[in-house]
Amino acid sequence: MFAALYGELIRYAWHDPASEHDAYQLFYQRSLAMGWLEEGGVPGLWGMNDAGAVAEERPLPVQPFLRCAWDTTARIGTVRLSALQALLPGLGHDAASRDAAGRPKPSPTAPLNSTSARPCCSPSRETASPPREGAAGFAAVIVYPLWHVGHQNEAGENGSTVHVDRNGVFCDESAGDDVKLLGIYSTPERAAERLRQARLLPGFRDEPDCFSCDPYELDEDEWTEGFARVRPGEQAERVRAEPSGR
Incomplete structure (x- = not known):
């Protein structure tokens, strides 16, 4: 695993960059204190300066790793983080959870909905490209936003509220x-x-089937076109203005 923090670091006045407590030692000590360091036969989540394959049944310790990197940096000074880059090995990591194209398979333990629909405020995934494998064998980072729609529309028959339609969770x-x-x-x-x-x-339990969750790839463009604003009633006026018989 590799992580890079981008932003501004204002070092504490008392911290001497030339001291033995450099970033490496601080990361080492923090990993050891949290019980995340594998050393001296004691099991942990990672070893320092060790490279090797990760067992498929063992998930990568991404969150503890990033937590430790953040704590180390914050020990040196005040951090104004603007971006985070994480590279994760794509080979040997949870291979059973991805198909041949590298896309995450639906999880049998996460039946978020019977469909893959999303709230209307999110762009369609119909034309989105599948997750790619990055340079040097690193996999693209996939995240899972969880949405909920609380309904007050009157789009149904006789002004009834529509919660779910054939496309999934309805939203207007x-x-x-x-x-x-x-x-x-x-x-x-x-x-x-x-x-x-x-x-x-409260609230969510009144509409327990109105959740939506689909995978997104970080750094992948989702909305690739522009947009136009249509004022209320403008579309209907245009339709009425078109000549008939077309």
């Missing part, structure tokens, strides 16, 4: 439907666990 924000982003998760299982918790909360 102009009719009062409210879209909430509950979080962005590193795995479908984490998103599914958050969904299970949310279904117990």
